[in-house]
Amino acid sequence: MAAAVDYNLSAGDLDEIYESCKNWGRWGVADQAGTLNLLTDDVRAKGAASVKLGRAISCAHDFPVSPSAETPVPGCHHMITAGDARDSSGIPGYEATQDYVGTNVHGLGITHIDALCHMFVRGEMYNGFLPADVRSNGGALRNSIMAAVDNLVGRCILIDVPRVRGVDYLEPHQTVTVGDLMAAEEAQKVVVEPGDMVIVSTGRDARRVAHDGSLSPFFQGLAGLHPECARWLKDRGVTVLGSDGISDHMPAGPVAGWPFPIHQIGITAVGLHLIDNMHLLDLAEACAEVGRWAFQLSVAPLRVVGGTGCPVNPIALL
Structure with missing residues (x-):
């Protein structure tokens, strides 16, 4: 079994990152959209303007x-x-x-988006809403997937970490750092701007191919982002974070109380919707072919009232 990754952070460090990343109250005490508030009409128009070829690419795995x-x-x-x-x-x-x-919406294989009611930290979800707001009968009263059903179209940036590092894929023990994100911006000649969606590739698809089939995230593990990346994403005004993994490492992190810090900090503190288990091999190849890593991304969750997330088929339009 793969060993848990050591972030060289204490529980106190993660507490500090969590508190510093809170967007609670930024868009009002009743807000349930989180960073999707930054995905404005102007940002969506910018996404449309990034389409140059009209080439459409699915970023989902088969159901x-x-x-x-x-x-x-x-x-x-x-x-x-x-x-x-x-x-x-x-x-x-x-x-x-x-x-x-x-289906079970969540997991380590199905391509899906997480609603803001998916994660809690110390009994609170995004904007301070409580566990009683997610009922066994009827689902979420607040922070459900309904906040994301009519606005997930805009400019997206692919951060192709393996390409920038000069490897085919990251090993499970390797961590995507803030330095990797910034190095990708420089190498790809693109800057993540407020309102952008960001997809981080760890090369999971290429790793799967290299090992002749599916790999168990439970035993072979998954590469993920360093918790400090949550602060960078918040400061840059990123609206949605996607990944070919779950953005977090597998196995779960070693710090007590913080097993999945990108989920815990990103969703609960920042109000950031996450898309997990994306298929990125085709998109990464297309971006490298045309020399452009900014494009329009369209994600359309089903209108599941009370839903904690939804399977999705994100479409990149280059």
């Missing part, structure tokens, strides 16, 4: 329906009406098929 090392509990897809029963409705001339899809 998992079979158990694997990455998705031990997969989603469910079964037929309600298959082709052999297409005309069984009793309505003359009506021939159709139907199916059912269901």
